[in-house]
Amino acid sequence: MKKNRTDFQTRLGKGRKKHYELQQMETFFQLNDLPATKELLNTIMSYALKRNSWIKEEPSVIYHFHQAMRSFIRAGYFLILKEKKLFVNIQLEDVSPLGLGLLSEKEYQNPLLVFKKAFKEYSVKEFDYFISGMVYFSLGIYDNLPERNMINPYIHLIKMLDAAYLIIERRRNIKGRT
Structure with a gap:
């Protein structure tokens, strides 16, 4: 008699649909606001480096954030594995320095560079x-x-959040035009 074994290992990257990574990032930003995510990451980082204090957030919120960031990182990794240019470079004529955030001009034009470098x-x-x-x-x-x-x-995570948000916004704008 054969024993059927169930594989409980995660199967990331197997049987993926086209643009699965972008859908996962889009879902991430539907559930997590960009400024709030960056602020929570900053808060976690600052409390982690303080010796005599702990974060005031509910542990369940921190755990949810931890899991969401792990899936975001994996989506970013699978995004660069495709090695495709998903978006046309954008002209920088009307972009303010505040719009760039931590991204350089090259990274703003091609946000995948942020993920490749990270x-x-x-x-x-x-x-x-x-x-x-x-x-x-x-x-x-x-x-x-x-x-x-x-x-x-x-710093890489903050830049990846900015770049992913930029990718999702450009994808929405492209879909909106067609």
């Missing part, structure tokens, strides 16, 4: 480690601080 420097596993560590250290008082440099992954 995943060239850090792996998905390292981003998971960063997010998990920041959540862990923000929820309690600990004598130890994170042992790695946590500023660079934080």
